[in-house]
Amino acid sequence: MDSIVTTEDTIAAIASAINIGKGGVAIIRVSGKDSINSCKKIVQTKSKYAWQSHRVFHGFIQENKQNKFIDEVLILVMKSPNSFTGEDVVELHCHGGIILVNKVLKILLSNSRVRLANPGEFSQRAFLNGKIDLTQAESINQLINASNIRSAELAFSGVQGEIKKKIEDIKNDLIQVLCEIEARVDFEEDFTDFDYIKYLKNIKKVKEKIKLLIENSERNSYIHNGISIALIGKTNVGKSSLLNLLAKKEKAIVTNIPGTTRDVIEVNLTINDIPMKIIDTAGIRETHEQIESIGIKKSFGKIKESDFIIYIYSLEEGFNEEDKKIIKEIPKEKLISIVGNKKDLINSKNINSNDLKNTIFMSIKNNDGEGLLIDTIIKKCGLKQLENINIFINERHLKNLSACLSNLDDTDEIVQNRLPFDLLSIELRDGIKNLSKITGQELTEELLDNIFSKFCIGK
Ligand SMILES: Nc1nc2c(ncn2[C@@H]2O[C@H](COP(=O)(O)OP(=O)(O)OP(=O)(O)O)[C@@H](O)[C@H]2O)c(=O)[nH]1
Ligand SMILES: [Mg+2]
Structure with a gap:
């Protein structure tokens, strides 16, 4: 199945619903082999649990090369294969709203090894890595909607x-x-x-x-x-x-x-x-x-x-x-x-x-x-x-x-x-x-595109 879609890239997107003035927390999800390294570059932490799998730890987001913190976050690392996508996943739990979380995402995406996820791409990877079947992926989308x-x-x-x-x-x-x-x-x-x-x-x-x-x-x-x-x-x-x-x-x-x-x-x-x-x-x-x-x-x-x-x-x-x-x-x-x-x-x-x-x-x-x-x-x-x-x-x-x-x-x-x-x-x-x-055991690229393009970004 790897031949159908390549999952080489590390992807990132805002995974929570965002709105001005709504929601105390906004979550950025990063998935792929560079997810931990790319986050390490923008996070300052003194936590003893830092970057351990399935541990929540505290840190600050630092704007590239400047000594300025722009947000205080909780970080959750889930190492492959024990994550939703089956890849290394990092979740950054930022403050809610739109402005800051977008800024954090922008800083993260300034790393050339990370790109913005396509609609449904996290679920697509979960499917391609055998974590869920197609009906489960579709049901996730249905649940959200x-x-x-x-x-x-x-x-x-x-x-x-x-x-x-x-x-x-x-x-x-x-x-x-x-x-x-x-x-x-x-x-x-x-x-x-x-x-x-x-x-x-x-x-x-x-x-x-x-x-x-x-x-x-x-x-x-x-x-x-x-x-x-x-x-x-x-x-x-x-x-x-x-x-x-x-x-x-x-x-x-x-x-x-x-x-x-x-x-x-x-x-x-x-x-x-x-x-x-x-x-x-x-x-x-x-x-x-x-x-x-x-x-x-x-x-x-x-x-x-x-x-x-x-x-x-x-x-x-x-x-x-x-x-x-x-x-x-x-x-x-x-x-x-x-x-x-x-x-x-x-x-x-x-x-x-x-x-x-x-x-x-x-x-x-x-x-x-x-x-x-x-x-x-x-x-x-x-x-x-x-x-x-x-x-x-x-x-x-x-x-x-x-x-x-x-x-x-x-x-x-x-x-x-x-x-x-x-x-x-x-x-x-x-x-x-x-x-x-x-x-999804019988699969075509067209079918894949068709299903996951209906998802929203971050899912
Ligand atoms: N006595 C009585 N009058 C009713 C009853 N139901 C509705 N009416 C009255 O009948 C009149 C018309 O009611 P509407 O609900 O506007 O009727 P409609 O079918 O939407 O009418 P159009 O929008 O003109 O097509 C109003 O004066 C209502 O108060 C009822 O059960 N008993
Ligand atoms: Mg009427």
Whole structure:
């Protein structure tokens, strides 16, 4: 693997998040064979623990050749191979903020043996030196970018190797099947009846494991990216009131004038630990008013873009032809629920039970029905099942898992037509290769660049 990327250089970067006025400590990370020497040149220390591995010691940063200290730091040396990258690593714990830490980095980089790290280069080195596999590297990035606690928990289980474990488990199943097939390819004369039933049973089990991961991945992107839910309906039915109720804040203007909301209003919320984007839209009606027309066009756009829709109508007015016309524009699988609002204005006996089976009757104004609506959202979005998800499968994993599944599907035909074993062996090998791409045992330079360039500098 060394041929793919050279890790000869010593690299340095600020590894902590930096902001003016924020953070008491900022960390510069240096990795590579010159890391200790290059730091020795800029650090003055009297500590008895100085430059020992896995010891924290105290020192001052000295501006080159001048007898001036510019920062007081703690220094942590981690000698190869017992470091994150597997190389010699030094961390300089400087004072926080931006100005000083950048100055320290600049002094360090004035040494020609040290250069600024590329995005993700520390993680890339950790991967190339066998400290982590590709899924762990990706999970580190996901963890850093997690926007909610569920997403962070899933990312952390990936950092701990849970994705790798699952993929290796499936791969081992396939290797076992392959071994049996290969033995037959080599000693075909000894070959008695091949147990096709057992073969198909084994492959079916493997396929089920893969399918489960694929199914979960569709839902776990909700955890990471959130679910977008658009509130759609005619004017004055209570869409903005519902947004405010869910947000527990006056996010949108509510009036009794039809056509109050003219533009899209998006609010990010966390409901049951799941990030949700609730989208209030302009009420849909025939209008010649230019601004309102643009708003209504956007409402239809949101029907297309959002993951799910809640359709709202007024019970006072009743569900009528116009509502039917708008609902026709909503794909069935996206419609979480129909809300009949303003229950307080009607006698409940007047609700036409024919009306709509999956209607939730609410009085948004009186905060009546919110719990039921949230339960329905959770159920309809498959969020209950999310509780069983313990790893995050990303697009890249998904692509390779699907490719492996299609290799296994192809073997069905070979078995059915009793085609030669070596064909079976080729497909199984390809399937295993596709799994190896996930963990990074099958690697190309392009893949490496692609993954690590998405990281930020210092990771
Ligand atoms: N009686 C009653 N009035 C409600 C209820 N929910 C909303 N309203 C009132 O209905 C009117 C319209 O509410 P909005 O939330 O602005 O309705 P909207 O669907 O956003 O309307 P547009 O932005 O015009 O499309 C306001 O006067 C609300 O106070 C309810 O449950 N009961
Ligand atoms: Mg509104």
